Amino acid sequence: AAKHTGRNHFRLFDEGLRKRLEMRRECERGLSQALAEGALKVWFQPIFGCGGRSATSLEALVRWHHPVHGWVSPPDLIAAAAMAGLTESLLRFILEQVCTMLCALRSRGFHTLSVAMNVSPREMAQIPVDEIILGRLRALGLPTTVLEIEITEETALDIEAVQGKLLALSRAGIRVALDDFGNGYSSLASLRQLRADRVKIDRSLVTGLTEAEDKRELVQAVLGLGRALDLEVVAEGIETADDLATLQAMGCPFMQGFHLGRPQPADDILDSLETLSDRPDPVRLRGA
Ligand code: C2E
Numbered sequence: 209a210a211k212h213t214g215r216n217h218f219r220l221f222d223e224g225l226r227k228r229l230e231m232r233r234e235c236e237r238g239l240s241q242a243l244a245e246g247a248l249k250v251w252f253q254p255i256f257g258c259g260g261r262s263a264t265s266l267e268a269l270v271r272w273h274h275p276v277h278g279w280v281s282p283p284d285l286i287a288a289a290a291m292a293g294l295t296e297s298l299l300r301f302i303l304e305q306v307c308t309m310l311c312a313l314r315s316r317g318f319h320t321l322s323v324a325m326n327v328s329p330r331e332m333a334q335i336p337v338d339e340i341i342l343g344r345l346r347a348l349g350l351p352t353t354v355l356e357i358e359i360t361e362e363t364a365l366d367i368e369a370v371q372g373k374l375l376a377l378s379r380a381g382i383r384v385a386l387d388d389f390g391n392g393y394s395s396l397a398s399l400r401q402l403r404a405d406r407v408k409i410d411r412s413l414v415t416g417l418t419e420a421e422d423k424r425e426l427v428q429a430v431l432g433l434g435r436a437l438d439l440e441v442v443a444e445g446i447e448t449a450d451d452l453a454t455l456q457a458m459g460c461p462f463m464q465g466f467h468l469g470r471p472q473p474a475d476d477i478l479d480s481l482e483t484l485s486d487r488p489d490p491v492r493l494r495g496a
């Protein structure tokens with residue numbers, strides 16, 4: 209493509225690229241320090257059952273406020289970690305925050321509230337994600353059934369490279385969700401290949417579906433697919449009461465979005481558990 213853009217154009221592109229690379233490099237440098245100093249955080253966003261009243265799981269989302277560049281988007285952060293050779297350190301850090309949340313939930317009696325962790329295909333391909341995760345859960349005495357892995361298909365080839373590790377996790381009892389379904393890459397074949405338990409409808413199909421017939425038809429189709437293949441369907445990106453009502457009327461089993469609950473620091477989530485989820489079962493509490 210560069211050949212056709214001509215000289216001037218190329219310089220412009222070059223300048224933009226230079227700035228982005230510069231920012232990338234600063235983030236790479238800052239990242240190991242941020243990890244060491246605890247400047248990196250993991251926030252959690254609730255996912256609700258059909259009624260929209262009770263949370264069934266929490267999605268872990270990494271957060272980094274860079275002293276100069278402000279909030280770094282998670283995909284940029286993951287990319288910077290890869291460039292800096294910190295992929296495994298970052299994954300271990302996030303896993304640790306996830307496990308801490310799982311332990312806190314259990315000590316409060318919320319035994320059935322699970323936590324979902326995003327793992328990119330690149331991370332999955334590069335490091336022994338399955339061994340790391342199963343090892344940590346075992347060491348902490350946490351059951352595999354309370355953890356879920358969300359994976360996004362980014363290119364057609366991804367799935368083959370990560371299939372073995374995902375299957376190992378799945379066989380051990382960890383649930384697998386195919387994220388961002390319907391965003392352009394996700395395929396029906398991968399749902400089967402990955403033995404996914406869940407499919408998350410990309411928010412580009414969900415946000416504003418009340419006003420968009422084409423979106424509603426696509427969401428309806430994914431809901432049908434879920435019933436046919438015995439997959440749990442989650443709609444993400446619910447921003448309004450209208451869209452929530454539309455999805456409820458369509459029979460969508462799981463819901464996530466700013467209208468229902470924003471990503472929040474772990475402490476804030478733990479403080480609002482009583483309103484997020486059904487009260488803990490007193491019998492279970494006694495047994496814990
Ligand atoms: P995702 O897994 O699809 O996560 C959902 C994203 O949508 C999150 O953005 C969340 O804050 C946002 N979101 C949730 N509800 C709404 C809504 O109603 N409206 C809108 N507009 N947005 C909503 P976030 O945290 O910026 O993460 C972006 C992506 O980065 C994630 O997409 C995920 O693919 C990746 N990511 C986030 N955290 C991690 C992580 O710890 N590890 C890895 N590998 N990837 C991560």
Ligand code: MG
Nearest residue numbers: 267326358387
């Ligand atoms: Mg996700």
Ligand code: MG
Nearest residue numbers: 387388408444
């Ligand atoms: Mg998603």
Ligand code: MG
Nearest residue numbers: 360387388411
């Ligand atoms: Mg996404």
